[in-house]
Amino acid sequence: MRKNGLKLGVGPMALSALALVAGCGKTGTADETPAKVEAPKAEYGSWGVDTTQGDPATRPGDDFARYANGKWLDTFEIPADLPGFVSFTKLRLDAEADVKAIIEELAAKKSAPGSLEQKVGGFFKTFMDVEKLDALGAAPLKPHLDRIYGIQSKDDLMRAYAEYNVHGVAPVGVGILPDPADTTRYIAFVGQSGLGLPDRDYYLKREDKFVQYRAAYKDFIAKMLTLAGIADGAAKADAILALETKVAEVHWSQEDSRDIQKIYNPMNLDQLQALAPEFNWALIMDELKLSAAPTILVAQTTAIDKEAEIFAAADMNLLKDWLAFHFIRTHAQYLASSFDKANFEFYGKTLRGVPEQRERWKRGVNEIDASLGEAVGKIYVDRHFPPQNKSAMDALVKNLVAAFEERLKANDWMDEATRAQALAKLATFEPRIGYTTKWTDYSSLEIGDDLLQNSVNLADFLWRDQVSRLGGPVDRERWDYPPQTVNASYNPLMNQITFPAGILQPPFFDLAADPAVNYGAIGAVIGHEIGHGFDDQGRRFDEKGRIRDWWSPASNDAFQKKADALGAQYDGYKPLPDASISGKLTMGENIGDLGGIQMAYAAYHRYLDECCGGEAPVIDGLTGDQRFFLSWAQVWRGKYREDEQRQRLETDPHSPPYYRINGVVRNVDAWYDAFGVTAEDDLYLPPEQRVRIW
Ligand SMILES: [Zn+2]
Known part of the structure; x- marks a missing residue:
């Protein structure tokens, strides 16, 4: 069991009450918190942020990411089997180990053929039997x-x-x-x-x-065809690349x-x-x-x-080679190690810069998560998602929504008609926390002792499961991913924000941490997801998730001007000497980040007003506002290998972690006040250049 500071032996209500008032000197009555029980300790540092990872020599206004994370950025080494490391990564590694334990228990049970245990255990067993795969070769x-x-x-x-x-x-x-x-x-x-x-x-x-990537791709195509026993691999690779x-x-x-x-x-x-x-x-x-x-x-x-x-x-023959190549490469890890290794050498090493392939069991767990995830997810929830997490999240979400509603009502660039529509949309937002209530029924899935066939069966099953919904009403209770997922999402068609159990852990969420930390981390993530409902794309959908233009021309123009200004800021950031961020590709995420931190900051102050007369205690010499922004910076403590970063700049709608910190805070007035940032500082933007959307 992972250390999470929750093993207090008191009831859920006491814990959630504790979380809401911690740090304000109102830690509950004597019978809620028995004197013999030690106060919970935050997982990061003593109050929720590990402040030893920063660089005190850097002024926060010059480079906030470095100020908060400089030591980590200088000294942390990305594990050899990973393309990068962000705070999500640590939780994903933890979840991997937790899910592995569940899979192994299921696999060890004597289970009836066709049972869920047999399917999970059976798939994992066939995935791990490399000796057998090697003996089979291309057969x-x-x-x-x-x-x-x-x-x-x-x-x-x-x-x-x-x-x-x-x-x-x-x-x-x-x-x-x-x-x-x-x-x-x-x-x-x-x-x-x-x-x-x-x-x-x-x-x-x-x-x-890119010339090098293409040359390597051609070699890779030839190699896969040759391994599969298809003649003239090199010539066919030329033709496939040309196509x-x-x-x-x-x-x-x-x-x-x-x-x-x-x-x-x-x-x-x-x-x-x-x-x-x-x-x-x-x-x-x-x-x-x-x-x-x-x-x-x-x-x-x-x-x-x-x-x-x-x-x-x-040419028909070329199309056959093309189909064959893609079938082989997308199934390489279900084949002999020669296929698996060649696939990693190209997609892992060449395209993402990862030196070492991940251990096979880890990839096996990822496979289960991706296709049989809910089969283990139910057990994961029982073990790793205490009910008090849900009640604390409910309270946070409620406060975030209330804070955003206030900001919407007060914003100075929307006309009343558009504002009314925006409020109507906010009113139908549906938060989903922890796990689905409608688990996938795997009964029609067959898992035997042939790994490649098992993977084909799984893909077929997932497809049937998807298309079987056609013709029926849309099911709002289905989740697109299992509860052990470390992520959060907004679905504009459903107007739903979803926070699976996997992300509700430190550094995002810690019942033992100072509230400023939770608001600066999971609070800003909640705000980010709400913000997606109102980003450059989300705003095209209405309160029922329909595409409908509910914007007046004037409000539309005002939004567009702000979005353009934000896009221009991000266009100017260069994570690699020869590659910039695309302000357009990352627009939705940047608006989500910026809106999220504004909403979370307002929600934190609503909370302080309610609990403590608007005052936060000073802890370790840091004000509540300083701790709030440091928590955001801790959430985005991360880095990527160069090839991985390059790939993300081409394909990832999220800005790199470093810019999710600096690119955001420099637009937030409260950050300037919290750290005394002035025109002397490198990140300083004159107030009229700061973008304020939500
Ligand atoms: Zn997002």
């Missing part, structure tokens, strides 16, 4: 390659595109989602796909680094792909057929059991149109 691939190389007609090809949408890579990606026009029902979506490198830029950029380069040219950028106004193109089947006539869409949809979809959201229209042309014009 498990045979039925799949026979299937691919047996393709004869164009219709066969369409059926294969549908099948490999579920089991690898296809020219387009297909799935279902709630209808943005009526979020009580599901529709289908079609998006661009077909690449083996992380993004179109990897095919098109001319910088040395994907054509596809990359027509792909939309990451920036355009997250623009809801650009990707919201509802069509019926005839319209999709007219858009991309080279594909037999009726056949693809039928194979995928999506024919009943009332509407198809076609995301990157021009890319899908041209991809269909490119694939239709390509």
